[in-house]
Amino acid sequence: MAQVLEFKLPDLGEGLTEAEIVRWLVEVGDVVAVDQPVVEVETAKAMVDVPCPYGGVVTARFGAEGTELPVGAPLLTVAVGEGTEDASPAEAEPERATAPAAGSGNVLVGYGTSEAPARRRRVRPAEAAPAAPAANGRDLAPAAADGPVPVISPLVRRLARQNGLDLREMTGSGPEGLILRADVEYALRAAAAQARPEQAADESRNRTPAPTADTPGVTRVPLKGIRGTVADKLSRSRTEIPDATCWVDADATGLMRARAVMNAAGGPKISVIALLARICAAALARFPELNSSVDTGAREIVRYEAVHLGFAAQTDRGLVVPVVRDAHTRDAESLTAEFARLTEAARTGALTPAELTGGTFTLNNYGVFGVDGSTPIINHPEAAMLGVGRIVPKPWVHEGELAVRQVVQLSLTFDHRVCDGGTAGGFLRYVADCVEQPAVLLRTL
Template identity: 55%
Template sequence: MSGRVFTLPDLGEGLTEAQIVRWLVAVGDEVAVDAPVAEVETAKAVVEVPSPFAGTIVERHGAEGATLAVGAPLITVEDGAARTYREEERAGSGNVLVGYGTTAAPARSRRRRGPARHPGDARGGAERPAVKSPIVRKLARSHGVDLAALTGTGPGGLIVRRDVEAAIAAATGTATGTAASTATSTATSTATSTATTAAPAPGRDRDARTGLPVRARVPLTGVRRAAADALARSRREVPDATTWVDVDATALLEFRAALDDRRPRPGILGVVARFVVAGLAAFPPLNSRLDPDGAGVTELDGVNLGIAAQTDRGLLVPVVRDAHRLGMRALDAELRRLTTAARDGSATPAELTGGSFTLNNYGVLGVDGSAAIVNHPEVAILGMGRILPRPWVVGGEVVPRHITQLSLVFDHRVCDGGTAAGFLRFVADAIEDPLSALAEL
């Protein structure tokens, strides 16, 4: 029998490495062609890597948490009869790796080993719990939560994030109760108990500068490291400037409410996104690229609109490609699909790259304004805050209106304040009078 080494494949989009999030096979498992063997996290997404070989896993090259370069050995597969299991199968699903393997659903032919039986126990092996999100599995692992012991509250019994968080909270409460009971039974003084509780655990690290105990060390990997690198580069290279305006969004809310409810109404962000795309056509310097040598600017014909999305894995920017070709409803539907995919970990690397301009709805975070960092190598980013009722002067009288704030951060090398203000005013005017704006689109 010969062992064949499968190396980490090219993950596309210029990605050169990936971190092993979770092994989906153990040494001794039998796998079929295209069966997933590992979940890996790149700088863009969590994906499953399928095996191109059928046979028995004889070696896994790297532990969970290890980072491998593209082309480095991932697994070794041996043809022939299956070997004895050395550990229980780990099940799970994530994103199918785009552009690799077949288009059919992967066949999972790994054997299942039931739990060891005690004398008189007539039960067979139980199925592993259904968990869709790799983020949920990672959260459970990091807190020592046994997924097999949970009852899912999601659709079809799916274990979701709130189930794991509830288990973590329950475990914390149990630990606290046990500690209190022990303290009572030992008849130690209140002062002694307090001192013991306040003292750091023996051998616990302390921060060298402050002297405080170290609560946790969180490595920057995958998406978070990529975001940190991009943000730092933007701050180093882009001489940015910010301009903002308060906008009366009352007519926008009324316009949306008046839309035919026999079809899904576009969300506020979807409507604003359509105005942004139109504004970029009128002010093309904000939808451009600075040439690498700094000698010129390349203005783009068309818009790939990025939407900043806060996720459990960090800040991601899914991209609506060719947004200029979509009507308001279609654009809204694509925004919803992509932001959902980004948050549940199913967005592909291709869906998280290639933007030409970014829209950031930081109002969903409960804030009114922000001076964002330009999403390098783009040259501008537009932010939108909360829409709140405020006193506003209309026709010489103070009346309640729904107000929001727009802020535009732009690369001052690419355009001057006049162009930036013109674009910002274009979007603001469209929000304040959406019917007139749509008549011009």
């Protein structure tokens, strides 16, 4: 007799607590093998395929495409055991269990599966917690007492955290008690009204109604997935980091000539960003203050020996920052290959959480968009970011005479808590010197 096993959204790692269903890869009634990808999901870090730890017949799917699910929510059920190839969903449905009879057990999205999960007692409908009483005209379900709290997006979780709200004490008006942004905002308004009733009443009378989705000419785009995470990080960076920016124009003619000589010698072609990354690594060896982060809780500056170099990559789903691990140990060829690999993975949504985290310094080549300069926002929790504009022919005084040279604008945005302007200026000047005279790099190779 076939046994029906329930596969839940596994722990995604890196502190991720939810994912959006992008595309189902199987239908009800399909036969699946152990570790076969069954659904494509988008987390706050990347888009990945989720492998199923069981082999058998899919009897049910939970969640339509576009639905966000918290970690631990059911994804699908699979009938395993003898005769499952011929079993229909209706025949397999009476008994749903979470204890595996076969399969490997999923432990991390995008990395296959490992040993099977522990057996858990199935909760029957009669044992389910009673629904909380209706509030404000809405039927509310209580949040879970343990495990991840079901929240519709990371932005809602952040909004509650910033305002000191305990999500476990809240009730959600979404499906199965899902806490929506409207629930958090309602709780904040209620708290404000209780603390300052007169002020709250005045604000309510004088408030101009905000445009809604039904207002003609108004479109609301949810900040979720990768875009939501980027929004959170940028907001946190602006809130927590006292940043400053310095910039300099540099004659990149020498760098472009050196690259041309390298590429003419045969072998893989060297990219400009790889040379800039090599220069960054050398500059950070001279100015290690900028390869750091600030632990605000401990009031300490944390400096890193290894340079894990992030770089901005634009994708259809938003801006992501893949990380080149141990960039300080790589030569120009290795850096070129790694930049190409990570860029392609970013475009296809195949980056893993490990490839999107752990950066210590970021290189932002906004020149690819045809602009000369920028004052970028630091990639929290890093302490600095080097921006590189487009390299274009411009009038330049070279050896006492006016000439047309390849000029680039370099900008450094840095956390003023980790260093002063002298250190930041020294770093940027060294980078500019290497761009103008690549032979300067020979001292550190």
